[in-house]
Structure formats: structure tokens, C-alpha cells
Amino acid sequence: MTRLNELLGMLHIACDDTRILQGVSDDSRKVKKDWLFVCRKGITHDGAAYIDDALRKGAVVLCDKKRKWRKNGQKVEATSHQEKEQVYACEDVEAIAQALIELYFGDLCKHLCVIGVSGTSGKTSVACIITHILRKQQKKTFRIGTHEIDDNQHIQAIPNTTPDSFTLANLLKEAIQQGFTHIVMEVSSHAIDQNRICFMSYDAIVYTNITQDHLDYHFTRTHYMYTKFKLRRYLKKDGFIIINKDFPYLMKLQHLSDAKLITIGFDAAHFTIEDMHLSEQGAIFTINGYSFVIPLLGKMNVYNTTEAIALCHMLNITYEQLIASCQDLPYVSGRMELMKGKKHTVLLDYAHTPDAVEKLMEFARSICQGKLYIIVGCGGERDRSKRKLMADAACKYSDMAIFTSDNPRHESLSTILLDMCKTTYQNYEVVENRYFAIKYTIKIAKESDIIVIAGKGNEKTQDVEGRMYPFDDADCVRKRFAKEELFWK
Ligand SMILES: CC(=O)N[C@H]1[C@@H](OP(=O)(O)OP(=O)(O)OC[C@H]2O[C@@H](n3ccc(=O)[nH]c3=O)[C@H](O)[C@@H]2O)O[C@H](CO)[C@@H](O)[C@@H]1O[C@H](C)C(=O)N[C@@H](C)C(=O)N[C@H](CCC(=O)O)C(=O)O
Ligand SMILES: Nc1ncnc2c1ncn2[C@@H]1O[C@H](COP(=O)(O)OP(=O)(O)OP(=O)(O)O)[C@@H](O)[C@H]1O
Numbered sequence: 248m249t250r251l252n253e254l255l256g257m258l259h260i261a262c263d264d265t266r267i268l269q270g271v272s273d274d275s276r277k278v279k280k281d282w283l284f285v286c287r288k289g290i291t292h293d294g295a296a297y298i299d300d301a302l303r304k305g306a307v308v309l310c311d312k313k314r315k316w317r318k319n320g321q322k323v324e325a326t327s328h329q330e331k332e333q334v335y336a337c338e339d340v341e342a343i344a345q346a347l348i349e350l351y352f353g354d355l356c357k358h359l360c361v362i363g364v365s366g367t368s369g370k371t372s373v374a375c376i377i378t379h380i381l382r383k384q385q386k387k388t389f390r391i392g393t394h395e396i397d398d399n400q401h402i403q404a405i406p407n408t409t410p411d412s413f414t415l416a417n418l419l420k421e422a423i424q425q426g427f428t429h430i431v432m433e434v435s436s437h438a439i440d441q442n443r444i445c446f447m448s449y450d451a452i453v454y455t456n457i458t459q460d461h462l463d464y465h466f467t468r469t470h471y472m473y474t475k476f477k478l479r480r481y482l483k484k485d486g487f488i489i490i491n492k493d494f495p496y497l498m499k500l501q502h503l504s505d506a507k508l509i510t511i512g513f514d515a516a517h518f519t520i521e522d523m524h525l526s527e528q529g530a531i532f533t534i535n536g537y538s539f540v541i542p543l544l545g546k547m548n549v550y551n552t553t554e555a556i557a558l559c560h561m562l563n564i565t566y567e568q569l570i571a572s573c574q575d576l577p578y579v580s581g582r583m584e585l586m587k588g589k590k591h592t593v594l595l596d597y598a599h600t601p602d603a604v605e606k607l608m609e610f611a612r613s614i615c616q617g618k619l620y621i622i623v624g625c626g627g628e629r630d631r632s633k634r635k636l637m638a639d640a641a642c643k644y645s646d647m648a649i650f651t652s653d654n655p656r657h658e659s660l661s662t663i664l665l666d667m668c669k670t671t672y673q674n675y676e677v678v679e680n681r682y683f684a685i686k687y688t689i690k691i692a693k694e695s696d697i698i699v700i701a702g703k704g705n706e707k708t709q710d711v712e713g714r715m716y717p718f719d720d721a722d723c724v725r726k727r728f729a730k731e732e733l734f735w736k
């Protein structure tokens with residue numbers, strides 16, 4: 248139970264309103280009566296535009312001094328003397344956001360086991376595998392990941408991979424109230440850079456890999472990598488870090504952090520992988536001599552599973568328990584998902600970086616008896632320099648690549664496709680409409696061929712000029728399979 252005057256008082260903001268606060272958020276859409284709306288200036292929106300909205304809902308507002316907001320149609324500056332209007336001002340909201348969260352919510356991570364998963368690719372996969380293993384051991388585990396939160400009953404959509412700090416704090420508070428003991432969350436470089444995790448402390452951090460992505464935001468690979476490395480600062484005192492030793496750049500963490508560094512990999516790691524055999528059914532391999540059989544596809548999933556196993560073993564789960572838990576690992580929706588029609592084989596995947604496309608295609612090639620096709624696009628308003636590289640990886644391993652749309656957002660689709668057409672290879676065609684690209688490829692593919700559909704995974708929409716059109720790769724495939732079957736009979 249926190250009173251407004253006490254909370255603001257601790258932040259040296261004068262206030263004699265003794266109402267009991269019912270919640271705190273920086274999103275006007277989430278605040279209710281007697282909530283504190285913390286008004287922040289974002290990259291695209293300015294929270295000040297929503298002050299009157301929040302006031303109408305009965306919230307009180309905290310914003311930067313002199314931030315302009317609209318009162319009765321007039322633009323006014325926020326001052327520190329607007330208590331009557333329920334608008335309180337301070338020098339710099341960003342600077343006190345962390346303190347505010349800590350004062351209002353308390354130390355949320357103290358009684359939780361919090362696991363952070365970071366890296367360019369594989370975050371969702373690793374987070375899902377860890378969650379599966381922990382739940383098998385009856386640990387009440389809450390997962391926060393790419394566009395979804397998962398409490399083991401429902402999966403709810405969220406707009407980001409890592410939510411903003413106030414949403415995250417509210418989620419953790421609710422999770423604690425519901426008796427969750429473990430949190431497994433993905434941490435994006437954007438979240439680290441934007442202080443979305445400012446109040447967090449982690450028991451363990453897993454790094455999957457750091458390859459090229461998000462240069463639209465970070466500009467250089469060095470900034471991207473070191474932003475990811477900053478996550479180490481949010482470890483609890485006895486926290487540990489898990490890395491893949493097969494990627495030497497991750498070993499840089501050795502010099503940056505005093506934390507215990509646990510390695511996985513194919514050579515002389517704490518968790519050494521050996522005797523790997525990959526097939527269309529899954530993978531068989533050993534870790535430190537213990538045999539694992541998993542139904543997930545590709546070497547990347549052997550890495551992902553080994554990181555999850557290493558983490559869970561460090562949390563005192565035995566190898567025997569781990570072997571049993573991994574046998575029925577569910578595939579992660581839209582990731583390396585094999586779809587079989589009467590005649591066709593489709594491998595649906597979320598690869599949207601050059602490295603992920605390369606790894607995906609390497610595996611697809613290894614199991615393909617006939618021709619290998621790939622349908623792939625690149626997202627608009629995202630790292631432009633990855634487009635040619637993704638196209639190169641697609642063409643290098645395939646007999647034919649079909650370049651198509653993937654969330655052009657506010658960018659013109661032809662610009663994106665032209666960037667992809669700069670590939671050094673010739674074996675590509677362009678079919679702008681993603682549904683037609685799928686339809687066309689299923690029509691031309693033969694029985695022993697494999698069609699890879701990359702980039703959208705289990706996304707349910709196509710973002711065109713900010714409008715979200717329903718679109719689901721798996722649905723399109725099912726629809727085409729059904730049509731082809733009719734034709735086939
Ligand atoms: C470029 C970027 O990272 N933008 C993020 C940033 O947006 P922003 O700073 O522009 O904030 P904003 O949404 O304009 O809003 C500013 C303030 O106004 C408030 N507001 C806004 C609207 C409203 O009606 N009422 C209201 O109060 C907001 O709650 C916020 O406090 O802060 C928002 C809240 O945290 C994020 O949702 C938003 O992510 C956008 C949607 C996005 O697409 N981000 C991508 C690049 C991203 O962050 N991706 C990573 C994943 C990367 C990976 O997988 O590797 C992620 O973590 O999601
Ligand atoms: N360990 C890995 N190494 C390289 N690529 C991987 C690995 N694991 C998964 N991938 C590829 O990356 C794609 C996305 O996987 P996943 O959703 O687990 O990653 P993510 O990091 O959560 O992605 P996002 O960037 O959307 O948050 C997969 O479909 C696969 O192609």
C-alpha cells in the first residue's frame with residue numbers, strides 16, 4: 248500500500264495528496280483511477296500528448312518540468328505547482344524511473360529465480376526449452392518472450408520481445424502474486440539500451456550468439472555486441488552466465504565480468520557436446536557422456552537445448568531428469584516446424600538474419616533428396632544491410648529462392664526487394680505477394696523437394712504501412728495442401 252505523497256516525497260517531489268496509489272505505468276492506455284501515469288518522451292510518441300487522457304481516467308501524472316501538455320485545448324507547461332490539476336513535475340523523469348519502480352514495486356527479483364536469455368537468434372527457442380524443463384520439475388515458471396507472455400495456461404500477445412520497464416514490473420508483481428517462482432525472459436539489445444530492464448537482477452544469463460542484426464538501431468556491430476554484453480551488469484551477486492564456446496567472440500565476456508562463466512560447445516567446454524546425429528526426426532547427441540534424444544531439428548537446436556540443459560543442471564536438475572524432460576520437448580511454434588502434405592514437405596522457420604538463414608538452409612540441404620526451395624522476405628524499417636546477405640544465404644543453398652514480402656511496414660516493398668536482388672546469385676525469382684509465393688512454390692515443387700518458408704515463423708500478421716493484415720504462413724500452407732490434395736486425388 249503506497250501513498251502518493253510518500254512515494255513522490257521519497258523522490259523529493261512535494262505533494263500532500265495522501266491517496267493510496269493503485270498502480271504505476273508509463274502508458275496512458277493502461278492507467279486507471281488513482282494510478283500514477285509516468286509521462287515519458289519516446290522515440291516516436293511523446294507521452295505528454297496523453298496527459299489529459301490519463302487525467303480523464305482519474306490518474307495522477309508525473310512528467311518533466313516544462314513538458315508541454317494540452318489543458319482544455321490550450322498548450323501549457325508542466326510546473327511543480329500543478330497539484331490541483333494532478334500533474335506533478337520533476338527535473339528528469341528518465342533519471343528517476345528506476346528509483347520510482349524500485350520504491351513502488353520493491354525488489355521484485357529478490358524472491359524469484361530470474362533467467363535472462365539474450366543473443367541474436369535462438370532466444371525464444373532457448374527460453375521455451377528452459378521453461379519446459381523447469382515446468383517438468385514442477386517449478387512454477389512464467390515466460391516473457393518474443394511478442395508473447397506465457398503463464399502455462401494462456402499465451403498472451405505483447406508488442407515487444409522485452410516489455411518496457413513499467414509493464415515488466417507490473418508483470419513480475421502479478422507473477423509473484425500468482426505464486427510463480429521462476430521467470431524466464433528474453434532480453435533484446437533494444438531493451439538493454441532503453442533501460443527497460445533497469446530494475447532487474449538475474450540469477451543467470453544465457454547468451455546464444457551475436458551475429459548481424461539491428462544495425463538500423465545500433466549502427467555498428469560493436470555497439471550491438473557491447474550493448475548485449477551490458478546485460479552482465481544486471482546479474483545477482485552469485486549469478487552466472489552461460490555462453491557458447493564455439494563462438495569465440497562470446498569469450499570476451501571472460502574479461503568483462505567476474506561472474507562465473509559456464510561454457511557449452513563441441514570442444515572442451517563445461518558442457519561438451521559429442522556424437523551428434525541430425526535427422527528429419529530430431530537429434531541425438533551426448534553432453535558430458537550423457538545421451539540425449541530430442542525431437543527438435545538442426546544443429547542450432549542442439550546448441551539451444553544444450554544451453555538450456557547447462558542452465559537447468561546449474562539449478563540442480565540432474566542429468567537423469569534432464570534426459571527425461573528433453574525427450575518430449577515440444578517444437579517451438581514457427582521455428583524449424585516440419586509440415587507434411589500428401590505430396591509436399593515444408594520447413595517453416597523464423598530465420599530473419601543472415602546467420603539464421605544460413606544455418607536453416609544448411610540443415611534443409613542436408614535432409615533434402617530433391618530440389619530445395621526457399622520463400623523469404625526481409626522486414627521493412629529494419630537493418631537494411633542484412634537484406635543482400637539474407638538473399639545470398641537463401642540462394643547459396645537452394646535450387647531456387649523466391650523473394651517476397653515480410654512486414655514491409657512503412658517502407659516500399661519494391662525498395663526492399665531491390666535490396667535483396669543485389670544478391671551475387673542468379674537463382675531467384677520475385678513474387679511480391681507472400682500468399683502467391685507460397686501457392687506458386689507448392690505448385691512447382693515435387694515429392695522429394697523441400698520448401699523452406701522463412702522469416703515470419705508463427706507471426707499472425709503482415710505489417711503494411713502500419714496496418715496489421717491477418718497473415719499466417721502455416722495457415723497458407725495448410726490451405727494450399729488441402730487444395731493440392733483435392734487435385735492429387
Ligand atoms: C524503436 C523502439 O525500440 N521503440 C520502442 C520504444 O518506443 P518509443 O520510445 O518510440 O515509445 P512510444 O511507443 O512512442 O511511446 C512513448 C511513451 O508514450 C506512451 N504512450 C504511447 C501511446 C499512447 O497512446 N499512450 C502512451 O502513454 C508510451 O507508453 C511511452 O511511455 O518504446 C516502446 C515501449 O517500450 C516500445 O514498444 C517500442 O518498440 C517498438 C514497437 C519496436 O518496434 N521496437 C523494436 C525495434 C524492438 O524493440 N525490438 C526488440 C526485439 C529485437 C530482437 O528480437 O532482437 C524488442 O525488445 O521488442
Ligand atoms: N542457436 C541458434 N543459432 C542460430 N540461429 C538460430 C538459433 N536458434 C534459432 N535460430 C534461428 O533463428 C530463428 C528465430 O529463433 P528464435 O525465435 O528462437 O530467436 P529469437 O532470438 O527469439 O528471435 P527474435 O529476434 O525474433 O527475438 C529460428 O527460426 C532459427 O532459424
Ligand SMILES: N[C@H](CCC[C@H](N)C(=O)O)C(=O)O
Pocket residue numbers: 408599625626627629653654702703706
Ligand atoms: N524481432 C525481430 C523480428 C523480425 C521478424 C521479421 N518477420 C521482420 O518483420 O523483419 C525484429 O523486430 O526485427
